[in-house]
Amino acid sequence: MELNNVKETGVLIVGAGPCGLALGCDLARRGVRALVVERAPALFPGSRGKGIQPRTREVLDDLGVGDAVREHGGPAPVGMVWQDGERLREYDMFRRAAPTDAEPYGAPWLMPQWRTQEILLARLRELGGEVAFSTALTGLDQDADGVTAHLTTGPVRASFLVAADGGRSTVRRALGIAMTGEGGLPGSDGAKGSGVVDPAPMLVADVRVAEDALDRDNWHVMSGEQGFLALCPLPGTADFQLVAQFREGEPDTSPEGVRALVAARTHLAARDVTEVRWSSDFRPRAALADRFRDGRVFLAGDAAHVHSPAGGQGLNTSVQDAYNLGWKLGQVLRYGAPAALLDSYEQERRPIAADMLGLSTRIHRGEQERGAAAQQLGLGYREGPLSAGRAGALRSGDRAPDGPTAGGRRLFDVFRGPHFTLLAVGTDTELPVSDGETVRVHRTDAYEAYGKGLFLVRPDGYIGWAGEDASGLAGYLAPLGLAAVTRC
Template sequence: MDTDVLIVGAGPTGLALGIDLARQGVDALVVEKAEALFPGSRGKGIQPRTMEVFDDLGVLDAIRAAGGDYPVGMIWQDGERVGEHRMFDSAGTSEDSPYGEPWMVPQWRTQEVLFARLEELGGEVAFGREVVGLDQDDAGVTVRFATGPDLRARYLVAADGGRSAVRRALGIGMTGETVDPNPLLVADVRISGLDRDNWHVFPPRGEGDGFLAICPLAGTDVFQVVAQFPEGTEVDLSLDGIRKVVAARSHLAPEDVTELRWASDFRPRAALADRFRSGHVFLAGDAAHVHSPAGGQGLNTSVQDAYNLGWKLGAVLRAGAPAALLDTYEEERRPIAAHMLGLSTSVHRGETRRGEATRQLGLGYRDSSLTEETRAAGGQVRAGDRAPDGKLGDVRLFDAFRGPHWTLVAVGVETPRELPESVHVVSGEEQPSYGRGLFLVRPDGYVGWAGETPVGLQEYVAAGF
């Protein structure tokens, strides 16, 4: 084997997975078709649950330094400001949820932060390696590239986007729909004569026109331009083309758009892979599910795919967990992806506000085969739920969870005497978010087992999860 895990794609999904595996000591290599990291702003919203993931992966401070809060929307008409528009329902922070609002970071900056962390941990990205085919056997996967030698890995993770070459090579289909037939332009530009205090929105001026939105990208001097066009339009991605759109739909002059850094066009769609696994190969991120950009769910769902798969690969490859543990990746993540696709589509069509659901703090795995709730009545937190933050005694729980280990949270209950070294214990007499009981928290921050007493805990741990 050349490596234990070969990750195809150096986007947020592949880089986050590389970080998670590197910190567990798993031999992994990220390969990327392009010669450099993705240059555009595309997925710019980091939801609160992903901020918690980034806290655990050791990149939160850098992500916070790289971005900023979302600005208030400003509606323009005929060159005049006519009113504010709140892009999402506001929510404050709390002890159990320290990150209350989405955080804006252009995707290219998020990837730079993740790439730097991967290198810090000894990980590597091989650029210019385009996958053209693969073969599987009982031991692993052999991957062929357009240039350079084949590579052999025990497991392959396809994180190579919506047009995934790996997914096509496997023959896995995607089922989906066009969310909106009207094409969208997305571009990163420099603009003069427009303040950076608001997300500027220019509604359609007449029938057949599309909207224009110009958002200052936090942590940069660049704006993201988004423009909608009628179905069938051939979108001009040149600097002159973008100048014409901005001038036609706003009070700005063409020359106010001074520089074009990146541009793309797409038709919003929603699609879900028929399977997330084939033998030794897993699909993650856009290779497994493609979202409308509305509501900022695509990048976040994708990073959490990596977070779910990372600890499981590490447990199998380094901790001797049964290989059947990997079956739970598709079991847990595909229903979540399907749910988030529906949410993204609903937000795009104006049926759902950006708010509590889009923050992704309420997602969990109560129905997973890894979840065991032994209490008849349950409590505030049940097995399968996200494990909240908060203080237990003198310990902050997120500090106790940080790292690729299991954590037993004991609230007002005596802890078992014999537990593996891989299970860290934090105990205290009272924790309002949890209530009384024992809560075994997985490496990805979800409660795997919960009980009023230790009865059944040893058996759960002995199963090798």
């Protein structure tokens, strides 16, 4: 609506990358007014963040795009090492586990970032939202009641603002929030550093290769004195993602430069690269914002943490930032939860981001393999401020496992949506009555992944509260703005 020529909204999201779009979708399905603005005229065109970890697939499924991700993506191919134009050996750079009842996605999934963003934008529009493209933030002011954002298209007044505008975040810089480089990250020695993980610059590009020049069955890796070059087929497209390291010199990102690079470091000829669709250069960095919140403004995604791409953690950690923050903003704006609930965003997400930065850096340097930790299924909030109690095989803060239910549905089907779920597993203890909108109750048989007990599953799929009976549950719900929706 308009008030004195100032547009008003509940949440202003700056940036239409995977993080900003995921947050827009989550808020839209909660009935929270949100506006996503993007300074570029269109979505990001490159494949850059192509790896989707199992935990993020669960998140995307909950947001309603699981089928689209399955249709347009595919499993990561096995690596093929080349030497002097000959195939040397295959190797698998990922941990691959068979799907289980508790963990339905066992291996990373590949899909170019531009496709992920297209899918999320389509979902946002389906939910009634939209992105205002060619709209840049030039400044902001905040007070006790909200934030006034100065945009190139006019001012916007919002209750809260979320910076999802990338590693060079305009919002973060306007707030004066510093980024701590690798040497000063939590758990490391040293003072604030530049954050450079590897001084060698890198080039990333989306290219098309003649069909008879290179197969799409493997992730092709060539090593040489100037650094490695890899060509990864991108599922659902005719493209390969090219990534190359430069131990000397600077990358030439022009189409001619990319073709010359391929000819110099592989057995392919320059003419075998039939099209260069997008290219960019970068230096791998690891940096963490000193804080994720300033009053009514929050940092999320690359605005809060910048990763080396080697571990496939950046996009995934970013989407999960949005997943954590979305339900909390919804509780405050729609159900009257105390604003103090929003403090838990930084308390829960900043330690996770720091851990993932360390992991991606070690993987980049060859100090650690892409094992179970990279899949993010083991991440949780046991030490977080919203975790209370334990029951059966789980503690509060743990990821709530999937599995079959007595009614024939999957638990993830029961959890799917913006609501909390009070799950009774293998117990006939008396349960509260729910309103069916914000808290839903479900009973199921005893199940090894849970054991027996009551488990309050948060909207982001983590256990907030657990116990053998419902005593203490009402006290836990009150600070979440849910005190009025249950009674014994």
